[in-house]
Amino acid sequence: VIVGLLGVVVGYGEWRLHTVVLRPLASVGVVQPNISEDQKHEAEMLAKTIGLLSQGTRDALAQGSPQLMVWPETALSGYLPEHPDWSDSLRALTVGTGVPILTGMIDVVWHSRTLYDEYNAAMLVGPDGRQSQRIYHKRHLVPFVEHVPFIPASWLNWAWPDLAGS
Numbered sequence: 001v002i003v004g005l006l007g008v009v010v011g012y013g014e015w016r017l018h019t020v021v022l023r024p025l026a027s028v029g030v031v032q033p034n035i036s037e038d039q040k041h042e043a044e045m046l047a048k049t050i051g052l053l054s055q056g057t058r059d060a061l062a063q064g065s066p067q068l069m070v071w072p073e074t075a076l077s078g079y080l081p082e083h084p085d086w087s088d089s090l091r092a093l094t095v096g097t098g099v100p101i102l103t104g105m106i107d108v109v110w111h112s113r114t115l116y117d118e119y120n121a122a123m124l125v126g127p128d129g130r131q132s133q134r135i136y137h138k139r140h141l142v143p144f145v146e147h148v149p150f151i152p153a154s155w156l157n158w159a160w161p162d163l164a165g166s
Contacts, residue, residue, distance in 0.1 A: 026066075026067045026068060027064060027065060027066045027067050027068075028066055028067070028068050028069075028070060029057070029060035029061065029064065029066030029068070029069045029070070029099075030060070030069075030070045031053055031056035031057050031060060031069065031070070031071050031072075031075075032056075032072055033049065033052040033053060033056060033072075035049060035052070040074070040077050041077050041078075046077065046078055046083065047085075049075070049076075049077065050076070050083075050085070050086050050089050053071055053075055053103075054089055054093055057069050057071075057093055057097075057101065058093075061097055061099065066099060067099065068099065068100055068101075068102060069093075069099055069100070069101045069102070070101075070102045070103075071101060071102065071103040071104060072104055073104035073120065073122075074104045074105065074106055074120060075103050075104045075105065076103060076104070076105040076106070077105075077106060078106065079106060079107070079108055080105060080107075080123075080131075087131065090103070090125045090129070090131070091125070091129035092129075093125075094125050094126065094127055094128070094129045095127070095128065095129040097127075098127045099127060100124060100125060100126050100127050101124070101125045102122060102123075102124050102125075103122065103123055103125065104120070104121070104122050105121050105122070105123055105135075106118060106119070106120065106121065107119045107121035107123075107135050107137065109137075119135075119137035119138060120137075120138040120141070120146060121135050121136060121137050121138065122135070122136040122138075123135045123136070
């Protein structure tokens with residue numbers, strides 16, 4: 001039975017690959033700086049990161065004509081309101097080129113003075129330099145990497161105080 005089901009799945013996949021007509025929708029530029037995870041969140045690296053991303057964007061735009069630039073997950077690894085220079089850089093890049101940027105970032109939602117949730121998020125900066133008011137919050141986190149399964153992360157605050165925001 002399992003072999004039969006596997007054969008049906010593979011057969012259907014092969015058929016679809018040969019019958020679906022692919023057509024180009026848009027040219028997309030991708031910037032992926034080579035920054036190690038342990039350096040990414042260091043204070044002195046934050047300013048360098050936006051510089052690397054900006055230069056990578058300029059380089060990609062010089063090589064072609066992408067209609068959208070995409071930066072990686074948590075490219076902006078701090079809170080945007082704490083770094084107004086990041087907003088200035090994003091605005092200058094998009095207004096200067098007319099190409100929107102989709103970037104990963106860390107976002108926080110405050111529920112009270114002491115209770116908040118941090119999110120792995122994504123935000124679109126339009127070609128006019130305006131940041132989208134609708135920020136996407138990742139809903140399914142990677143177990144043991146982005147969250148601790150089965151227990152609230154706040155239970156581990158005694159061992160790792162900076163692990164959980166709420």
